[in-house]
Amino acid sequence: xxxxxxxxxxxxxxxxxxxxxxxxxxxxxxxxxxxxxxxxxxxxxxxxxxxxxxxxxxxxxxxxxxxxxxxxxxxxxxxxxxxxxxxxxxxxxxxxxxxxxxxxxxxxxxxxxxxxxxxxxxxxxxxxxxxxxxxxxxxxxxxxxxxxxxxxxxxxxxxxxxxxxxxxxxxxxxxxxxxxxxxxxxxxxxxxxxxxxxxxxxxxxxxxxxxxxxxxxxxxxxxxxxxxxxxxxxxxxxxxxxxxxxxxxxxxxxxxxxxxxxxxxxxxxxxxxxxxxxxxxxxxxxxxxxxxxxxxxxxxxxxxxxxxxxx
Amino acid sequence: xxxxxxxxxxxxxxxxxxxxxxxxxxxxxxxxxxxxxxxxxxxxxxxxxxxxxxxxxxxxxxxxxxxxxxxxxxxxxxxxxxxxxxxxxxxxxxxxxxxxxxxxxxxxxxxxxxxxxxxxxxxxxxxxxxxxxxxxxxxxxxxxxxxxxxxxxxxxxxxxxxxxxxxxxxxxxxxxxxxxxxxxxxxxxxxxxxxxxxxxxxxxxxxxxxxxxxxxxxxxxxxxxxxxxxxxxxxxxxxxxxxxxxxxxxxxxxxxxxxxxxxxxxxxxxxxxxxxxxxxxxxxxxxxxxx
Numbered sequence: 001x002x003x004x005x006x007x008x009x010x011x012x013x014x015x016x017x018x019x020x021x022x023x024x025x026x027x028x029x030x031x032x033x034x035x036x037x038x039x040x041x042x043x044x045x046x047x048x049x050x051x052x053x054x055x056x057x058x059x060x061x062x063x064x065x066x067x068x069x070x071x072x073x074x075x076x077x078x079x080x081x082x083x084x085x086x087x088x089x090x091x092x093x094x095x096x097x098x099x100x101x102x103x104x105x106x107x108x109x110x111x112x113x114x115x116x117x118x119x120x121x122x123x124x125x126x127x128x129x130x131x132x133x134x135x136x137x138x139x140x141x142x143x144x145x146x147x148x149x150x151x152x153x154x155x156x157x158x159x160x161x162x163x164x165x166x167x168x169x170x171x172x173x174x175x176x177x178x179x180x181x182x183x184x185x186x187x188x189x190x191x192x193x194x195x196x197x198x199x200x201x202x203x204x205x206x207x208x209x210x211x212x213x214x215x216x217x218x219x220x221x222x223x224x225x226x227x228x229x230x231x232x233x234x235x236x237x238x239x240x241x242x243x244x245x246x247x248x249x250x251x252x253x254x255x256x257x258x259x260x261x262x263x264x265x266x267x268x269x270x271x272x273x274x275x276x277x278x279x280x281x282x283x284x285x286x287x288x289x290x291x292x293x294x295x296x297x298x299x300x301x302x303x304x305x306x307x308x309x310x311x
Numbered sequence: 312x313x314x315x316x317x318x319x320x321x322x323x324x325x326x327x328x329x330x331x332x333x334x335x336x337x338x339x340x341x342x343x344x345x346x347x348x349x350x351x352x353x354x355x356x357x358x359x360x361x362x363x364x365x366x367x368x369x370x371x372x373x374x375x376x377x378x379x380x381x382x383x384x385x386x387x388x389x390x391x392x393x394x395x396x397x398x399x400x401x402x403x404x405x406x407x408x409x410x411x412x413x414x415x416x417x418x419x420x421x422x423x424x425x426x427x428x429x430x431x432x433x434x435x436x437x438x439x440x441x442x443x444x445x446x447x448x449x450x451x452x453x454x455x456x457x458x459x460x461x462x463x464x465x466x467x468x469x470x471x472x473x474x475x476x477x478x479x480x481x482x483x484x485x486x487x488x489x490x491x492x493x494x495x496x497x498x499x500x501x502x503x504x505x506x507x508x509x510x511x512x513x514x515x516x517x518x519x520x521x522x523x524x525x526x527x528x529x530x531x532x533x534x535x536x537x538x539x540x541x542x543x544x545x546x547x548x549x550x551x552x553x554x555x556x557x558x559x560x561x562x563x564x565x566x567x568x569x570x571x572x573x574x575x576x577x578x579x580x581x582x583x584x585x586x587x588x589x590x591x592x593x594x595x596x597x598x599x600x601x602x
Contacts, residue, residue, distance in 0.1 A: 030408070032408045032411060032412065034352075034411070034412070034415055079586060079589050079590055080589060082593075083589065083593050084407075085407065085408055086344075086349060086350045086407050086408075086411060086548075087544070087548075087589060087593070089350055089352075089408070089411045090350055090540050090544060090585065091585060091586070091589065093352065093415075093536075093537075093540075094537050094540065094541075094581070094582040094585055095582070097536075097537050097578065097582070098537070098578070098579045098582040101575065101576060101578055101579045102576075102579060104575070105573065105575040105576060216415070216419065216533075217419065219415075220415070220416060220419060223412060223416075262430075264426065264430050264431055265426075265427050265430075267426075268423040268424075268426040268427040269423070269427065271419060271420075271422075271423045271426075272419075272420050272423040272424065272427070274419075275416040275417070275419040275420035275423070276416075276420055278412075278413075278416040279398060279413055279416045279417065279420070282402070282409060282412060282413050282416070283401055283402065283413075286405055286409060
């Protein structure tokens, strides 16, 4: 039971890292990423392959995975940055599908749909499974904390302010002399890097990755986590990730209790529930359950008797 | 004919046939985009719904293929109007990003309703087994020719509708300039319902045509969505003749790549086509004029 709880905490941490990354792209810069699972997969595959085939240390593999994903993200953003945002939606969705096709069929490299197993985990061989789980939870916890602090720093920085300006009105930001395209590409690269790191963390934790893991549904989970926690709000992203893992796990136990439903139908019901929940939240709380806190600039007091607006 | 040339000729013939079928859902996508201005990813599940509606008509009720195809169009169109009315319409004021995300969630929801009802197994239509026709070294299946004829007939009907009827002209007017159209007293709500009916109906028809060539399952629509979007983007998102040109380009392109790629990579070719067009000519081959 403890092991189960720890494993869930690790996956919530990985979701939280993804939510923080997507928050930079969607919440701060207002760009859409419908293929975030593709970036997650790139990080996972790059790190797994580098450690397995070239014998790189795990930390180096993870760093390379994050860096590679960040570069891929910059490229994807660069191609669409001057077009209307719906092209980015199409390209990111297509990107995730293409990654899945390539991972399923480039058998010499990725072992195809059978997936890659035996991916190294830190001290997996020398520690007991319980100790390994705890160690990994500590690693994920540290990374999420650092990512959270960086994201908060980013949000409060002039860079974050420009991103919000671009999100709210691109033209105004451009008129204010900001290089909109460059900021957007940077924001997308930063967010993609976090997604890639999350993928690498996932691969080294479960020791097994396969193309079926990287399905579009995972993209919905993260969107839902962000909406539940509050879009544009970093603490919300983490809380939302934990909430979604709790929700997913509770449906795993609840749905088999529904009488007369087969395993396939149960899985279908679960996905239907997630999709419906996302639609409802997006409709009624598009700013999320905990809205982003923007610093209000107090209006300068006008001395009485002067500058009175004429009625 | 030398063997390589014969192979290329065969691939081009296959590509034109695949492209004509692909053009049907691509027109649906681009028509919805032209009027409502957002990429509707829910097209994927509507293609699946059409394919399953046709399956029920053809296999369970024993209807021939042609009426089944008609039913696929009607059912997918009706579901398209209903889901837009209940779900997607509410998102339009919030902007196209929110609407696009909602359409992805919608497509996963609908796909799972189909999965709940029919399960994951592959199903085939009741088709007679026929020998391929041979023209020299080129082979074509009679069923493929029938699919081609259905796709072409659907397109001719759509073009006549847009060119000659009052409602069709109103639809083009809204796509061209919504403000001017509303000043002229065109009811935008009616037009958006109509474009959803026609667009999603074409998606359903396309889903069934794709299924006639292979088998169907709840992922039928999602699997082809990349090629459909590629067709629409390559031709110019929002342009109906563009969708036809784009679909033929993508169809032939996907087949010709088989000369040096395994067929498993087919949909990835569509993605490469999207990237190439967006880099070199973002407005697509025919630009963005709706008609």
